[in-house]
Amino acid sequence: MKEINLFITGVGNVGSELLNQIKTQEKFLKKNLNLNLKVIALSNTKKMLFDINGIKLDGWKSKLCEGLENKRDEFKYKTIRLGLQNSVFVDNTASKIIASEYSSYIKKSISVVTCNKIACSDKYKVYEKLKRISIKNKTPFLYETNVGAGLPVINTLKNLIDSGDKINSVQAVLSGSLNYIFNNFSKLNTFHKIVEKAKNLGFTEPDPKIDLSGTDVARKLLILSREIGYKNEIQDIKIKSFLPDECLVSNSYEELYSLLRKSKNYFNMLLENAKKSDKKLKHVAEFQDGKGSVCLKEIDKNHQFYDLDEKDNIILFYTERYGKQPLVIKGAGAGSSVTASGVFSDILKI
Amino acid sequence: MKEINLFITGVGNVGSELLNQIKTQEKFLKKNLNLNLKVIALSNTKKMLFDINGIKLDGWKSKLCEGLENKRDEFKYKTIRLGLQNSVFVDNTASKIIASEYSSYIKKSISVVTCNKIACSDKYKVYEKLKRISIKNKTPFLYETNVGAGLPVINTLKNLIDSGDKINSVQAVLSGSLNYIFNNFSKLNTFHKIVEKAKNLGFTEPDPKIDLSGTDVARKLLILSREIGYKNEIQDIKIKSFLPDECLVSNSYEELYSLLRKSKNYFNMLLENAKKSDKKLKHVAEFQDGKGSVCLKEIDKNHQFYDLDEKDNIILFYTERYGKQPLVIKGAGAGSSVTASGVFSDILKI
CATH class of the missing domain: 3.40.50.720 (NAD(P)-binding Rossmann-like Domain)
Known part of the structure; x- marks a missing residue:
């Protein structure tokens, strides 16, 4: 044995x-x-x-x-x-x-x-x-x-690369916690309250700023880009933050929470704008031609990301062999x- | 080395x-x-x-x-x-x-x-x-x-099982060729013509009856059920055929083709019935409580199978750990x- x-x-x-x-x-x-x-x-x-x-x-x-x-x-x-x-x-x-x-x-x-x-x-x-x-x-x-x-993301990517497939682009939602937050956030369930709830449920990093700032997703996208073969550094992943600037420089969770609460109207506006055109807010990571980006997007009803529930992650690999339709992996992307x-x-x- | x-x-x-x-x-x-x-x-x-x-x-x-x-x-x-x-x-x-x-x-x-x-x-x-x-x-x-x-299906299932997850059910479209056929079949592009095209493109088995009869999908579902841990035989997978009986007993591709042509109205009716209620025809494999089944289904707009394009396969694993939302793998399921x-x-x- x-x-x-x-x-x-x-x-x-x-x-x-x-x-x-x-x-x-x-x-x-x-x-x-x-x-x-x-x-x-x-x-x-x-x-x-x-x-x-x-x-x-x-x-x-x-x-x-x-x-x-x-x-x-x-x-x-x-x-x-x-x-x-x-x-x-x-x-x-x-x-x-x-x-x-x-x-x-x-x-x-x-x-x-x-x-x-x-x-x-x-x-x-x-x-x-x-x-x-x-x-x-x-x-x-x-x-x-x-x-x-637990999703088979890195291993699947490794298999594609080792067997000679070429990755044209990656589109993904890589933050279970941000997906949970934007799925449950409403005018009644204000943004700061949902962040607090996600933190208490253990869905976020101990410091939720790592999730909210996009840093955690940028790290994941950096790792994927390296597995693809790019010698990227974290600066090569462009983060467009959806947080007001003052939240990004907060020094403690308490300070962050209070700033999120103060920005209630701003977050409500983000949500309202998306709803107006029948869209949903999703935190999206994209990689193409060696360059990565991370930002909040308004997602259309016809897009595969629209119905992404709970703490799910989704990864679309557009490759030479999976050309017209991507190889897709989806499921819970957080939780012990x-x-x-x-x-x-x-x-x-x- | x-x-x-x-x-x-x-x-x-x-x-x-x-x-x-x-x-x-x-x-x-x-x-x-x-x-x-x-x-x-x-x-x-x-x-x-x-x-x-x-x-x-x-x-x-x-x-x-x-x-x-x-x-x-x-x-x-x-x-x-x-x-x-x-x-x-x-x-x-x-x-x-x-x-x-x-x-x-x-x-x-x-x-x-x-x-x-x-x-x-x-x-x-x-x-x-x-x-x-x-x-x-x-x-x-x-x-x-x-x-x-090339989709990571068996390995993902093996990882779930070996690490102690329990599979509650599997829902899947496992035939790239049948998905191609039902996606492209219309009143103008009659069923028999699309089967012929799929055969010529190399999407079907050399004998397309293996695909059309559901035998190929039943074999795949049998293999999945065994990987889950069931000591199943092929008879444990119930096939509900969508083909008229006489097609199932045809002895050559020529005979099958001619019988499919004769059944043109029957196939058109299947399509019309689905369209009436805004549904699509998908060939679905399901496994639950040790029992497998394979049949043609009318799929609703809200279902994950509805937008399954081209020769794609999709597999949903509902498990103890992936409880509320399944672990999903999707992408081209046929082609050299x-x-x-x-x-x-x-x-x-x-």
Whole structure:
């Protein structure tokens, strides 16, 4: 039986759900895939826990609480020293420090699976180096959940590119949280209230400005453009913000919320203008001829984006082979269960 | 550099296009994936050609013409005797005989990649055995193109299942040829004429009755149901045929064509009835609670299937995690370039 050894950092929403899914699937994987997933290590910001025999997933929370103090270097060196075959470092955080550790793992033949977008949307040379050492060391570096959570976006794009298709353009709605916000925003449910609700439901980044400013979508589009083959930097993705300028320079969520409330009439006007011509507001990412753009658009009834419900994402790939009609992928693009399931699928590719 | 050694049977529409794509991508794969694809053997119904150093893909047609007589057993034994690492048998045919050879290859650690649906829609025990020996021998058996050509359908479903999602239901249009036929059929462009056109364009199976009868779609839905985990046989997929009975028992394409022509008024009536209530005719496959069905439906303007253009396929997965809104995959589901690209992607997974 094949064994995959997991070293998991980050046990918040996504990490907890991942552990839950691994526990539930244990028997299935052994029986159907002849595969044993062993969680060798867990860590959060405070604690870390190692068990070479595999951490029992009943009651991992209390065991982790009683664990050692988490010193990142110790976690890393311990993982590397163990030198287990089929080792995978799993990053469920949004941490810049953790993202900076990937290369140390890959160089030691430890695969990296992550939903953290920071490494892939960092400077091009950081992204390129990780891809290069991954191929050189025959050690997977997988990040399907960077775009569209559990939707098969990056892998589908990779398959198109590797088999020689040419991408003519990409049109997408890549923010589950913004889609939720614009779908539920009305004159009664004012914009600031819906933002607050989306934040409380865990649909936005901890700092909702990352979503509202378009930064999060720009990062995703940057990653797609790099997968297509462009050596783009974040400045190559043009963000046309729909937020009033003063909201963009706010320094805390409280300040942002108060500014959004003050701009109530402006947001209502955006909505009214769209409604007048029977259109809907959608936050759209587009990529063509090496150039990306991110902005709020009024979408016509006949467009595929019009009926995009809930927290859904949609991606249209117009390619040489999918010429007249694009290849389309659509579905929930945010939420811990679909994100964890995408991380899980990446682990199973090792 | 990793080498993958290919033994390719079937060099018709899909096979030729695959060789073309491999040739075009040679440099890219070496540079970007550190991968060398070597075509060691080619065969069609008449001839076979082996070159342990790799067949040069310029002028493979004439080289194959001058090759040895193709005796299937010799092709198989020669492939097995070479015992090359990372060997892949690629089947681009629709042949039952070739499909019966897969297990011999897999048992000798030669991976199998195929767009041929016969093995996976054969008796359950045939399908199950291939899956079992593939896992036991750690030798991939891949058939993404069995459903939706190059669209990522089977792999997406596998990821959902392996990571523990539960499939509540599947709704799909799985026949690119029937979608083309019903999209282009009008009172002027009579049904039989559009079938003839689709046949001439290579969109249908060589015998269009396989498409028109619903057999091809039933096979695809059977394969999806098995991937979900049901031990179904083809009889478990109920086909409600839209063809008049006499068409189903026709013995040749000429006879079928003449019967379709005679049924002109019947087909026009189907179309008129749908149009009266602003609906469109779509050939729909559905799966729920272990049971599959295939039939022609009148589709409402608000349904995701309504605007399905050209030869497109669409698959909606309603699952536990994609609950309110389904995970949707849409795009061209027929044609040699997208099918070859799906076969190519499977090869790159080895």
